[in-house]
Amino acid sequence: MTGNTDVVVVGGGYAGVMAANRLTQRDDVTVTLINPRPTFVERIRLHQLVGGSHDAVVDYREVLAERVRLVVDTVTRIDAAERSVTLATGGTVGYDYLIYAVGSGSADPRVPGAAExxxxxxxxxxxxxxxxxxxxxxxxxxxxxxxAGPTGIETAAELAEQGRSVTLVCGEVLGPYLHPRGRRSVAKRLAKLGVTVLDGPGATVTAVTRDAVQLSGGRELPSTVTIWTAGFGVPDLAGRSGLSTDALGRLLTDETLTSVDDARIVAAGDSAAPSGLPFRMSCQAAGPLGAHAADTVLSRIAGEQPAPIELGFAGQCISLGRRAGIFQFAHRNDTAMRLYLGGRPGAKLKEFVCWGTVKQLADEARKPGSLSWAWSKDDKRQQLLQAKRGQAPATAEPAA
Structure with a gap:
């Protein structure tokens, strides 16, 4: 491809900012980031915002490369045929390539009264x-x-540490990702904070009213404030735009993160479903996925074949108030191992992760292409893909 290339990144979270910054490696690439908010959201700190210990936002000037044009607006439709996106405020923005990084949000609870x-x-x-x-x-x-995933645990601990009377309704199990040893450590800390943990049979919410929560076991809990952290969903932009998605609405891609429908559309972060086997929704995956999406686009611009994603995990980090936390170590295929780091060291590591995630974005803004996750490869992914699908992953045709 000759001349200037216009790349639009839809979504300014961890994956979108990483992708936008990394694209500035080439002087002949113009990058436009479209996001509905004028500030970057530290989503992994939202429980702190609720508790009052952090505002969970960062000025885009601190994390976004100067060459990236920020458009504060919402994309309502992607027109793949015309290579353009429609904005909520009117008008369109054209692109040569588009990176789909719309992230995730609260899922429809589908429990009577929960939405109200x-x-x-x-x-x-x-x-x-x-x-x-x-x-x-x-x-x-x-x-x-x-x-009782990370958000639920963190929110319960944050509020209980302030002296609030908190009940954590787990459904089936506390911290499903955690190894039993890590789970026991979390349960111990929550008990020390005074959190009442309800799990096992009868601990599924069946209805929510203005001042109570009803459980599957027939129990009714008085509840002045009910906080819903059960499940995440993704925006339906891809589906509304006629692009192929998985059952949750994530954009279906091949292993290079390229849409199975259009080689000029690449996905990253929580809204991507490579080979129908998406990675865990997390900032841990979002950064590398954003970087890889950018690398895929840069490879296509250079006339080269993009590489498949190679991403392994280190674990899961959960804060338990301001004075304790846990880092649950994991195998690279994202399954928990026996090893964990808890207590005050766990809290310090969690804070370091929160700080370091933002620093990664800022570092990539200053020196695009500098970050690497070569150490974190999951060698079992290809075996899992072939076992799951019975064939090698499909790949989109190269862009013209």
Whole structure:
């Protein structure tokens, strides 16, 4: 490809910012980042926003390369045939390549009353809406957190550390990702904070009312504030635009992160489903996926065949208030191992991860192409893909 190349990145989270910064390696590439907010959201700190210990936002000037043009708007449609996106405020933006990094948000709870009476916290606006509600509730008010993944655990611990009366409704198990040893450590810390943990049979929420939560076992819990952290969904932009998605709505791609429908559309982050076998939704995956999406586009611009994604995991990091945390170490295929780091060292490591994730973006802005995740390769992914599908992953045709 000769002349200038216009690349549009849809979504300014961890994956989108990483991709946009990395694309600036070439002087002949113009990068436009379209995001509905004027500031970068540290999503892994939203529970801190609810608790009042952090505002969870960073100025884009701190993490975005100067050459990236930021457009504060929402993309309502992708027109692959015309190579353009339609904006909510009117008008279109054309592209030669598009990186789809719209991220994820709260899933439809599909539980009677949850949408009306429970507060999700998967987005900045949701967390900001919840913060004054928590502040206005009496100190002794019953707070129920539904969902015992990292967000639920962190939110419950954050509020309990402030003296709130918190019940964590797990559904089946506390911290499904965790190894049993790590799970016991988390349970011990939550108990020390005074969190009531409900798990096992009868601990699934069946309905939410204005002042109570009903469980599958027939129990009704008084609840002045109900916080919903059970499950994540993705925006339906890809599906509405006629692109192939998985059941959750993530854009279906090959292993280079290229859309199975269009070689000029590449996905990254929580909204990508490479080979129908997506990585865990996390900032840990978002950064490398954003970098790889950019590398795929740069390879196509250079007339080269993009490489398949090679991404391994290190574990899962969970804060347990401001004074404790846990880092659950994992095998590179993202399965937990016996080893974990807890207590105050776990809290320090979690804070380092939060700080380091933003620093990675800033480093890539200053020196695009400098970051590498070569150490974190999962050698078992190809075996898993072939076993799951019975064939080698399909690859989109090279772009003209």
């Amino acid at each position: 009476f429970a507060y999700p916290i998967a987005s900045l606006e949701e967390a900001q809406r919840l913060r004054p509600v928590v502040d206005a509730a009496p100190a002794t008010a019953a707070v129920t957190v539904v969902g």
